[in-house]
Amino acid sequence: MSAGARPLCAECGKAATGNFCQHCGAKLGGRFCDQCGAKTSPAATFCNQCGAKVGVAGRRAAAASVIGGQNLPWWIAGAAMFVVILVVGVTMVQPGGPGAAPAPVGGAVAPFAGGGGVPPDLSTMTPREQADRLFDRVMRAVSAGDSTEAQAFLPMAIDAHDLARPLDHDGLFHLSLLNRTAMNLDAALANAREVLEQDADHLLALTAAAEASAELGNRAEAEGYYRRVLAAWDAQMARGLPEYADHAVFLQSVRGDAEAYLAGR
Helix, strand or coil: CECCCECECCCCCCECCCCECCCCCCECCCEECCCCCCEECCCCCECCCCCCECCHHHHHHHHHHHHCHHHHHHHHHHHHHHHHHHHHCCCCECCCCCCCCECCECCECCCCCCCCCCCCCHHHCCHHHHHHHHHHHHHHHHHCCCHHHHHHHHHHHHHHHHHCCCCCHHHHHHHHHHHHHCCCHHHHHHHHHHHHHHCCCCHHHHHHHHHHHHHCCCHHHHHHHHHHHHHHHHHHHCCCCHHHHHCHHHHHHHHHHHHHHHCCC
16 A cells, blocks of 8 residues: 555556546456456456456457457448547537547546646546546547557446446447447447337437447347337437437438438448
8 A cells, every 4th residue: 555545556556546547547446357257356467267368458458359350340430430429429528629628527637638747536536427538538539540549448438337327318328339339239239228218219229229239230120220210200309308419410310320221221
């Protein structure tokens, strides 16, 4: 222990507090193997169950195996969608454009942001604020074409959303997007269905469910979700939900995408 009895981060060795290290972003309080899911000790270098390397290098290798290689075409296509979401829809992004700094939540500076200075203490943020910041970080990395950074922060962003539960509909939509980016397609579909269980015609959730189903090869299921998108469109848009406004330009493309998919294009 050091720095007032704060624990040391197992990744960078610096004193840290909260759920994530404010210096390197590593998750605190125990880790899990990226390969087999077994819990590992904070200081472990290799998993004692399957022998896989754990820690930053292990996470990056696991993410690279998912996003790179044969899945690279999907990554490029997915990145294009996320650029649209980032530039025009996400509430955490300032009006200054894709190059602007993340907008503050509760007056705090976005963690892991570039430009130097001392990173903020993530322990001062609520779990949802942490999740929003990490989501923003992944979106910015994708919009910049930085797959290495996106790979590194994806596991943390997903973990942060799970720690922030219960999530509202927009938070679950964000979690679905993150899981789809990581090619956790079953999880992405499950996140979308969580929203649909509460709001059966929610356009963002229907779209996320349709896209995940299509990626899973379940064309009939994807068509069903897209038909529901078109059937519910006018009534849903009239609701004026905050998340619809936040993702307005993304939604503008959804109707055309649904029609094209159903037409077999």
